[in-house]
Amino acid sequence: MTAAIPPEGSVRIAVRVPSELDVVEEAVDLVARHCLACGLAPDAVRFNLRVALSEALANAIVYGNGSDPQKRVDVRVVVDDEVVEVQVDDEGEGFDPSSVPDPTLPARVDLPSGRGLFLIRQLVDKVSFNDRGNSICMTLRRA
Amino acid sequence: MTAAIPPEGSVRIAVRVPSELDVVEEAVDLVARHCLACGLAPDAVRFNLRVALSEALANAIVYGNGSDPQKRVDVRVVVDDEVVEVQVDDEGEGFDPSSVPDPTLPARVDLPSGRGLFLIRQLVDKVSFNDRGNSICMTLRRA
């Protein structure tokens, strides 16, 4: 997903977001509108993609960039005939996603946090991270 | 317009188009939808941008790429608060845009062709080319 131009027939969208939680909803709306412009089914865009992207943005802003207004979050979307790939990069140290515990365990289910990554994994078809852990790529199959 | 990520608050869209005239209308529609998703006024998007982009795409496909299906046309759009920049790149040899005669001259006004670049210049706020002449950048001011 790093080439400036995607393969033929696909569309690439890039948005740079400041590290402020207040902009999450607006950024999610913007990306959702672009996905609709690409012809994605409104249902999938309306819910799964919005929630997953909200989670990824909030994590990038809070944990990745420590809400530092100098730091940026980059969102890159590639839509082709088969999938939507949404990549969210922050400027943080990264983390080890495999160390995040399952929030549905009986001992955790009544905790007020810890459900973000879990929800992302449930709502999209594929999740991957770069080695450092400061870039998450979420893939949704179309149709 | 070459950085992969645009400045904060702006949106970048990239589409690769095959060298076929039949896809021009669809590509124009797609870009127009993304411009609307960025919040551009429907009126400006509906007409000036569509016509200018149609011209640039048709020129890139026919003159730039010689309608060679192996060659590609790349469209890159950056929308920020003030302007929309639409860049169309082909794989051709380029040309010298200053050598294109004015199609409104009495001797040329009844010719069936030669109005493409002229229309682009009239319909957008700024037009620039790279040195080689295989990349045109059209800027429209918002509002």
Next chain:
Amino acid sequence: MTFSVRSDPNDPKGVVAISVDGQLVVSNRNQLKEKVLEALDAGKSKFLIDFTQTGYIDSSGLGVLVSVSKKIREAGGELRLAGLNEDLRMLFELTKLDTLFNISDSPDEALNAF
């Protein structure tokens, strides 16, 4: 306004009904918490959160529901959720939070259940 709070003075049960209009997410979840805490301070104990007008909820929205539910329970009160569409209900099921909350189909059903 994302949250509208209604409390019918003629309702003998004194239920505080909070409707979430739009998203319940990281940027506004604290407003919801404040509304509940204010009402608890004012002596209210029965709460209905109505999601009929809600688009989506993120994990911090779910988190605030967990924490207000705990506050209400600690104050001896009762919380009911209602009006979740299929997608929202899925979030509660995926996270097993459906086991933690009293979820009614409609706000009316929830009001009758208090």
Next chain:
Amino acid sequence: MTFSVRSDPNDPKGVVAISVDGQLVVSNRNQLKEKVLEALDAGKSKFLIDFTQTGYIDSSGLGVLVSVSKKIREAGGELRLAGLNEDLRMLFELTKLDTLFNISDSPDEALNAF
């Protein structure tokens, strides 16, 4: 269908009215040319091109209008354009093609002018 051709058998003037639905652009302009050439071959000579349902026209669309206008003139016929909205009219003005064509506001006005 981008072009619909109507020719009223009871019209003593025998006008061929072609309506451009959508865009008149590089990918479909030849269809328009063919419709006109067919009608010329069939002995028709009066043409109305109606842009009431047209979105935009590109330079090759303008070009095909220039060339069919020439063909019609050579065959001793007459071409009128009608139904151009403000944007489309601007294209004709910018390119000075408004000096080359008979442009009426409405299709009816054009029909009466033949």
